Amino acid sequence: MIPAIGLALGIVVGLLLQPAVPVWLQPYLPIAVIAALDAVFGAVRAILDGIFSDKVFVVSFLSNVLVAAFIVFLGDKLGVGSQLSTGVVVVLGVRIFSNVASIRRHLFDA
Numbered sequence: 001m002i003p004a005i006g007l008a009l010g011i012v013v014g015l016l017l018q019p020a021v022p023v024w025l026q027p028y029l030p031i032a033v034i035a036a037l038d039a040v041f042g043a044v045r046a047i048l049d050g051i052f053s054d055k056v057f058v059v060s061f062l063s064n065v066l067v068a069a070f071i072v073f074l075g076d077k078l079g080v081g082s083q084l085s086t087g088v089v090v091v092l093g094v095r096i097f098s099n100v101a102s103i104r105r106h107l108f109d110a
Helices: 002-017 029-049 054-078 081-108
Strands: none
Touching: 002 029, 029 054, 029 081, 054 081
16 A cells, blocks of 8 residues: 555645646656556555565556656657557556456455
């Protein structure tokens, strides 16, 4: 549950500070957030499975964000940014929902 607490704390800090996102970073931010959420839900699932590793979480978090941002960057350079962004959202969305389903099964024995 530590990743969930960190996520909640980050949301509160973000709402209080209201940081400005540079214009050049705006296309990458939504994809980076989805990639980060995938790592967080994967961490919660790992905690419930009893296999959580903080090193794996940090590497997963950073690599998910960097790879997703790189795919969007590459799509922008190739002129197909929206298609690659949609692909990243679909793949990470499937992973997020899979992890949430596993978390639900753990919590509710269903």
